[in-house]
Amino acid sequence: MSRRAGLITALIAVILVALWFLPAWAPYFYIFVAAEILILGLFAAGFNLVFGYTGMLSLGHAAFFGFGAYVTAMLLLHFDTPLAFALIASLAGGGLLALVIGFFCVRLTEVYFTMLTLAFGMMVFSVAQQWRSFTGGSDGITGFAVGSFGLGLDLTLGNPAVYYQLTLVIVTLAGLCLYLITISPFGLILRAMAENPERVAFTGIPVRRYRLYSFVISGAFSGLAGGLFAPFTRVASPETLHWSQSAEPVLMSILGGSATFLGPFIGSAIFVLLETWITSFTDRWMLFLGIVLALMVMYLRRGLLGTALDRLTKRG
Amino acid sequence: MITRITTPLGAAVVGAGLTLGATASAQEPISIGAIYILSGVGSTYGEFAQNGANLAIDEINEDGGVLGRPLEITFEDSQLEAQAAIQAMRKLVYQDGVDVLMGLDSSGVATGVVPVVPEVETPFIITHAATPDATGKLCNEWTYRNSVNIPQNIKGAAIMADESGANSWTTVGPDYAFGHQSWEYFQRYLGELNPDATFSDDPSFPAFGTEDFTPFINTVISNQPDGVFISVWGSDLVNFTRQANDLGFFDEDFEVLMSLGAATEVLSALGEQMPTGITVGTRYWYGAYDNEMNKAFVEAYRERHETPPSYNAQNAYSAVYAYKAAIEKAGEVDKVAIRDALKGMSYQAPMGEVRFREGDNQALVGPTYGVTAEDPDSELRLLDPQRNFAAEDVTPPLSETGCNLGG
Numbered sequence: 001m002s003r004r005a006g007l008i009t010a011l012i013a014v015i016l017v018a019l020w021f022l023p024a025w026a027p028y029f030y031i032f033v034a035a036e037i038l039i040l041g042l043f044a045a046g047f048n049l050v051f052g053y054t055g056m057l058s059l060g061h062a063a064f065f066g067f068g069a070y071v072t073a074m075l076l077l078h079f080d081t082p083l084a085f086a087l088i089a090s091l092a093g094g095g096l097l098a099l100v101i102g103f104f105c106v107r108l109t110e111v112y113f114t115m116l117t118l119a120f121g122m123m124v125f126s127v128a129q130q131w132r133s134f135t136g137g138s139d140g141i142t143g144f145a146v147g148s149f150g151l152g153l154d155l156t157l158g159n160p161a162v163y164y165q166l167t168l169v170i171v172t173l174a175g176l177c178l179y180l181i182t183i184s185p186f187g188l189i190l191r192a193m194a195e196n197p198e199r200v201a202f203t204g205i206p207v208r209r210y211r212l213y214s215f216v217i218s219g220a221f222s223g224l225a226g227g228l229f230a231p232f233t234r235v236a237s238p239e240t241l242h243w244s245q246s247a248e249p250v251l252m253s254i255l256g257g258s259a260t261f262l263g264p265f266i267g268s269a270i271f272v273l274l275e276t277w278i279t280s281f282t283d284r285w286m287l288f289l290g291i292v293l294a295l296m297v298m299y300l301r302r303g304l305l306g307t308a309l310d311r312l313t314k315r316g
Numbered sequence: 317m318i319t320r321i322t323t324p325l326g327a328a329v330v331g332a333g334l335t336l337g338a339t340a341s342a343q344e345p346i347s348i349g350a351i352y353i354l355s356g357v358g359s360t361y362g363e364f365a366q367n368g369a370n371l372a373i374d375e376i377n378e379d380g381g382v383l384g385r386p387l388e389i390t391f392e393d394s395q396l397e398a399q400a401a402i403q404a405m406r407k408l409v410y411q412d413g414v415d416v417l418m419g420l421d422s423s424g425v426a427t428g429v430v431p432v433v434p435e436v437e438t439p440f441i442i443t444h445a446a447t448p449d450a451t452g453k454l455c456n457e458w459t460y461r462n463s464v465n466i467p468q469n470i471k472g473a474a475i476m477a478d479e480s481g482a483n484s485w486t487t488v489g490p491d492y493a494f495g496h497q498s499w500e501y502f503q504r505y506l507g508e509l510n511p512d513a514t515f516s517d518d519p520s521f522p523a524f525g526t527e528d529f530t531p532f533i534n535t536v537i538s539n540q541p542d543g544v545f546i547s548v549w550g551s552d553l554v555n556f557t558r559q560a561n562d563l564g565f566f567d568e569d570f571e572v573l574m575s576l577g578a579a580t581e582v583l584s585a586l587g588e589q590m591p592t593g594i595t596v597g598t599r600y601w602y603g604a605y606d607n608e609m610n611k612a613f614v615e616a617y618r619e620r621h622e623t624p625p626s627y628n629a630q631n632a633y634s635a636v637y638a639y640k641a642a643i644e645k646a647g648e649v650d651k652v653a654i655r656d657a658l659k660g661m662s663y664q665a666p667m668g669e670v671r672f673r674e675g676d677n678q679a680l681v682g683p684t685y686g687v688t689a690e691d692p693d694s695e696l697r698l699l700d701p702q703r704n705f706a707a708e709d710v711t712p713p714l715s716e717t718g719c720n721l722g723g
Contacts, residue, residue, distance in 0.1 A: 027410070027411060028410040028411075029406060029407055029410035029411035032403065032406050032407075032410070036403070129523070132496070137491065137492060137493075137496075138424060138491060138492040138493075138523070138524065139398075139423075139424040139427055139428075139492055139493045140398065140424075140428070142398060142427045142428040142431065143427065143431045143454055158435065160406075160435075233398075233399035233402055233403070233428075234398075234399075234402055234428060234431065234432050235398040235399050235402070235428040237397065237398055237399060237428070239397055239399070240399075276407070279392070279393060279404075280407075284355070285355070285393070286355060
């Protein structure tokens, strides 16, 4: 166990170091691809706390991701807020919104929960789409400058390589926090609830409240990912709030393996890389992406990382 | 996606006489990156733009290229989303290493992309997106536009509206930057021309991509204005017109004025379903320019694609020739040199001589308006009478644009 854990830690460390020096060895464009993978990976990992760990399928997580994007974009646009504080606001904003929406949703389970999250998600989307004077309507928030980071750090955030490395650090730290949560006693309770909520309830644990905790933490990390996404794409648009954006972390978690912590990150890499490559070859990229995704879901049921780990443990 | 490396054999043979090193560099293509809607709603616009750009590139390459080097073009899908278009732009510049950029179909996409253009330090000619902000409050030295923008387009509409004698107006427009800005400019310009004009407090802004326009059509019919100004465009306008036909919209007493109703994409989709006798506008009309280049362009385009070229086709075609002129003026393929060569440059396009105004980089061009009429030779409607608006009559002065890049 400890030898395997050590091996995995070493492997992750090597990957992180390689990623840190990515601007030095990869083609320049891959800085953007990698940043997108990291940000969407954090979104998917945050989402997976509710999905993989707590066993609830939410189709409304774009609300928290997009809300985070709007919070950061508007703070940068109107107040020139240092990015660090804008990101903290996105994290808090995502969590708060999840508290409000979650308060209603966690009362239901299974498909009813899913439908309710979808409904709330689209409600947030409609507000952003229609409140033109405040949110810019369907055009979203654009034209904001990405100035200083704050916290006494002198970073040129306009430089894509710098922004990418910053993203790497924040996503790594956030990922570590999430991981610590999943292996804590609290995380174990979540997993137990996914297996059998009745049994957990019989031990005296308030299941509904724990579901809400999970939902709020998940929303906060999704909000943080959104906060990183807006300065990266230079726009906060209603599409980031749309249900189709909510479908992305679902796909990513399933692709990578929702039963593993790093699965959503792997899924994000598969998804973004496929999209990047396929769009270069054909206009009908959505069709091809759909076919590839369908095949992967059919034949790699436990996701890429899940299936790989299964094979490894069987052999060992 | 489509990398057109049609190095003319002739150039290679000529080059063989020169030193070996010079030959190699002389044959390396000049690369254009283009971003258009290539999937989903509005992909016809992307298709016409691709046709126009490819036609210009083939012509130029057959003629020996630019500075002896052939042109090649890479298209990317904007997906009608700003973030996708920005990522596509980064990919074209950093991955494909293009020398220049062109395209953009939507105002909403343009407002996201334009502020990021200086970061990629590559000249960008917008060929369709019409928001005034692109050459207004968001303007920058890397971004040019060779197509008619909203103020130019709508000033023409306001003059037509003024002459129609209708006083009370309402609108149906898409619910994003373009629809709202079109209506603002329409009110401002018509208000100046006709102080008696009144404007509805309750205009209709259906979401872009709306399938059912019935409620919006009925709202206009029940309000009974003197005139309705329609800025809906693309496949939305096709759907709108079909549904409006069924509901008797065009039999009502009010004037109908469509700012983009004469787009070839729309006319060819509608055919005889486009009612006659309504006023429609476009940002280039193939029959409106009596010059050699336009004649050759329309003929070559018809021969390849069996439809007349649309404004989007002309604009893309024209942008390729603008880059040819700029690169020849600069004498080298260098991004800063091309950018500076475009400044205040005039070049020949099917629309006639086009000049980028110094100060905001907006091309001095004007729209065409006309009344739809039957064409005995074709199912497509034509414009009769038609009227070209000169750039100086429709272009707002620099002081009103919110942009000043200096002379």
